[in-house]
Amino acid sequence: xxxxxxxxxxxxxxxxxxxxxxxxxxxxxxxxxxxxxxxxxxxxxxxxxxxxxxxxxxxxxxxxxxxxxxxxxxxxxxxxxxxxxxxxxxxxxxxxxxxxxxxxxxxxxxxxxxxxxxxxxxxxxx
Numbered sequence: 001x002x003x004x005x006x007x008x009x010x011x012x013x014x015x016x017x018x019x020x021x022x023x024x025x026x027x028x029x030x031x032x033x034x035x036x037x038x039x040x041x042x043x044x045x046x047x048x049x050x051x052x053x054x055x056x057x058x059x060x061x062x063x064x065x066x067x068x069x070x071x072x073x074x075x076x077x078x079x080x081x082x083x084x085x086x087x088x089x090x091x092x093x094x095x096x097x098x099x100x101x102x103x104x105x106x107x108x109x110x111x112x113x114x115x116x117x118x119x120x121x122x123x124x125x126x
Contacts, residue, residue, distance in 0.1 A: 004042070004049045004050070004051070004052050005051055005052070005069065005071065006040075006051075006052035006053060006054065007051070007052075007053045007054075007069055007118065007120055008053070008054060008055075008056035009053055009054070009055065009056070009118045010055070010118075011055075011118075012037045012038035012041065012053060012054060012055035013036070013037060013038065015038075015053055015118055016030075016038060016041050016043070016053065018088065018091075018116075018117075018118075019043045019051055019053070020043055021088045022084070022085045022088035022089050023043060023045055023050060023051075023085060024045065024081070024084065025043045025044050025045045025050065025051075026043075026044045026045075027041060027042070027043070027044070028041075028042035028043070028044035028049055029041075029042045029049075030042065033055060037055035038053065038054055038055055039054055039055070040052060040053075040054050041053055041054065069120050069121065070120075070121035070122075070123070071120065071121070071122050071123070071124075072123045072124075073085075073122070073123070073124045073125070074125050075125075075126075076124060076125065076126055077126070078126065079102070079110050079126055081126075082102050082110055082111065082112070082124055082125065082126050083101065083102060085122075085124050086098070086101060086102050086112050086114075086124070089114060089116045089122055089124075090114060090116075091117065092116070092117030093114045093115060093116050093117060094115045094116070094117065094119065095114060095115040096114040096115075097112070097113040097114060098112040098113060098114065102124075108125040108126070109126060110125065110126040111123065111124060111125035111126065112124055
């Protein structure tokens, strides 16, 4: 079994580039709407789709600043990978629990938590 989370965003063209950059990923399978926004786009890391997204005004929820989804990502492999994700995801973040960057916690040696500009909550650790 494989699980691939999908998020609904406003600004899918920019969001694809944003998440590719955050996770050093590539664009996998994708389909576009008539207006050239993404009906579906897979963000790939190696041969694995780690995230899908699509343009969807109906289901995005940013009015009350409550995140529409939360992702906990463990085993990023290196501090460099965690730091890269942080550097990208903090751009325009609506909440950043680690304004000084990733830090050690009692249960994990290097991690961060924030809500990105697409209102997605991320907790990412080495």
